[in-house]
Amino acid sequence: MNDTDLFRKSAAKDTFSSPDFYAIDDLLTEEHLMIRQSVRDFVKKEISPIIEDVAQKAQFPYAIVRKMGETGVFGPTLPENLGGQGVDYIAYGLMMQEIERGDSGMRSTASVQGSLVMYPIYRFGSEEQKQKFLPRLGSGELLGCFGLTEPDFGSNPSGMLTHFSDEGDYFLLNGSKMWISNAPLADIAVVWAKNEAGRVKGLIVEKGMEGFSAPEIHGKWSLRTSITGELVFNNVKVPKENILPLADGLSSPMQCLDNARYGIAWGALGAAMDCYEAARKYSIERIQFGKPLAAFQLTQKKLAEMLTEITKAQLVCWRLGVLKNDNKATSAQISLAKRNNVAIALQIAREARQILGGNGITGEFPVMRHLMNLESVVTYEGTHDIHLLILGNEITGIQAFK
Ligand SMILES: Cc1cc2nc3c(=O)[nH]c(=O)nc-3n(C[C@H](O)[C@H](O)[C@H](O)COP(=O)(O)OP(=O)(O)OC[C@H]3O[C@@H](n4cnc5c(N)ncnc54)[C@H](O)[C@@H]3O)c2cc1C
Numbered sequence: 384m385n386d387t388d389l390f391r392k393s394a395a396k397d398t399f400s401s402p403d404f405y406a407i408d409d410l411l412t413e414e415h416l417m418i419r420q421s422v423r424d425f426v427k428k429e430i431s432p433i434i435e436d437v438a439q440k441a442q443f444p445y446a447i448v449r450k451m452g453e454t455g456v457f458g459p460t461l462p463e464n465l466g467g468q469g470v471d472y473i474a475y476g477l478m479m480q481e482i483e484r485g486d487s488g489m490r491s492t493a494s495v496q497g498s499l500v501m502y503p504i505y506r507f508g509s510e511e512q513k514q515k516f517l518p519r520l521g522s523g524e525l526l527g528c529f530g531l532t533e534p535d536f537g538s539n540p541s542g543m544l545t546h547f548s549d550e551g552d553y554f555l556l557n558g559s560k561m562w563i564s565n566a567p568l569a570d571i572a573v574v575w576a577k578n579e580a581g582r583v584k585g586l587i588v589e590k591g592m593e594g595f596s597a598p599e600i601h602g603k604w605s606l607r608t609s610i611t612g613e614l615v616f617n618n619v620k621v622p623k624e625n626i627l628p629l630a631d632g633l634s635s636p637m638q639c640l641d642n643a644r645y646g647i648a649w650g651a652l653g654a655a656m657d658c659y660e661a662a663r664k665y666s667i668e669r670i671q672f673g674k675p676l677a678a679f680q681l682t683q684k685k686l687a688e689m690l691t692e693i694t695k696a697q698l699v700c701w702r703l704g705v706l707k708n709d710n711k712a713t714s715a716q717i718s719l720a721k722r723n724n725v726a727i728a729l730q731i732a733r734e735a736r737q738i739l740g741g742n743g744i745t746g747e748f749p750v751m752r753h754l755m756n757l758e759s760v761v762t763y764e765g766t767h768d769i770h771l772l773i774l775g776n777e778i779t780g781i782q783a784f785k
Contacts, residue, residue: 401653402694407697407701414470418474422477422482429447435746439746441607444608447489447492449522452521458501459475459478460475466519472708479494483649487760495564500529516571528564529563531575534559545616547586554623555619556619556621557619562611566599569597583632583633587626597613598612641714655693658732666686685735689735713777736750772784
């Protein structure tokens with residue numbers, strides 16, 4: 384049996400169902416439950432059978448983009464005539480939970496496309512830009528990326544060097560971006576750059592524009608199913624109609640990040656659930672010293688603590704979703720959820736890997752892949768410590784960033 388057969392065999396055993404210790408399903412509507420089920424079925428059919436294989440080979444399964452588009456996971460809160468599904472934020476969160484249960488790299492593709500490419504065009508774009516790009520991004524016909532981070536400006540994007548000047552007929556763009564998900568394959572890039580007055584603006588840069596390239600970053604041990612690259616702008620002439628007219632200042636990309644971070648809070652929960660379920664099932668089947676691992680108090684402690692943290696994180700997500708639906712969720716509340724849920728997911732992945740013993744390091748189980756993926760998720764979209772500083776600022780009124 385070759386590796387691919389092995390992974391297919393283990394994926395065929397994908398019997399995942401999410402823990403629901405506090406009957407949180409009772410807080411969901413029929414529509415929420417239906418959407419969660421359809422995305423769960425999609426993951427079992429289209430992601431589980433291939434994911435270990437492509438992760439081992441560090442390949443982005445490009446065909447998944449269209450399939451995700453057909454399933455409706457790109458920008459689902461946007462109106463249906465603009466590429467979305469018109470669903471609420473809890474439905475969106477459940478979609479991200481299920482996709483990241485499959486793999487964080489796949490959820491990254493969905494988050495970038497929906498929250499970081501479609502959302503800014505919807506929120507800050509012109510009517511022409513919306514009509515031109517949103518339906519095709521929603522269906523997965525086009526793939527997008529979001530360029531904020533630079534080689535020397537990650538946690539501090541306000542220092543960005545990428546800039547453009549007004550040349551009358553067009554804008555002339557220069558600079559570079561680093562660590563950009565989807566970049567090498569993206570048809571369009573939403574790029575954040577400073578104008579001559581030093582004000583951050585958003586530009587849509589299209590594949591094929593002269594002077595624009597997007598080389599791939601190789602050698603990642605994390606998010607191996609997601610393609611990451613740089614964006615390089617060397618005197619790129621960007622047509623004037625490609626500026627996002629309503630984007631003004633750093634708060635514009637930050638609003639996009641709030642949406643994506645909200646999805647990550649749910650997504651990390653999905654990865655945590657998958658690790659918990661893998662460890663729980665394994666501990667019941669695996670016999671050591673004449674008993675299942677599950678019969679030892681130390682294993683039970685691990686499992687009980689995992690379920691406790693998952694249940695708390697589920698409640699945080701659900702409540703945050705209600706606040707988002709009411710347009711009341713603050714950036715600091717979203718920081719708390721992203722920070723907490725990724726941290727507990729990492730902790731659960733580590734503990735689950737221990738329960739699986741030697742088997743835990745192989746691709747026969749999803750745990751090591753989740754663990755490695757979560758090392759990126761804890762860093763991108765605001766690191767663990769940056770979210771702590773956002774909360775510290777909220778609590779004290781004192782900024783401790785600088
Ligand atoms: C796989 C992957 C995909 C990504 N995709 C995208 C994307 O699509 N688009 C995009 O724009 N970016 C993307 N990023 C970039 C990501 O958002 C940045 O990596 C992240 O913001 C951190 O920036 P940095 O790596 O430059 O680290 P740095 O900012 O250099 O931080 C390094 C460490 O210093 C700490 N630190 C920094 N400042 C402070 C401070 N004031 N006080 C205390 N500690 C501090 C940080 O918490 C961190 O632990 C991606 C990154 C990865 C790894």
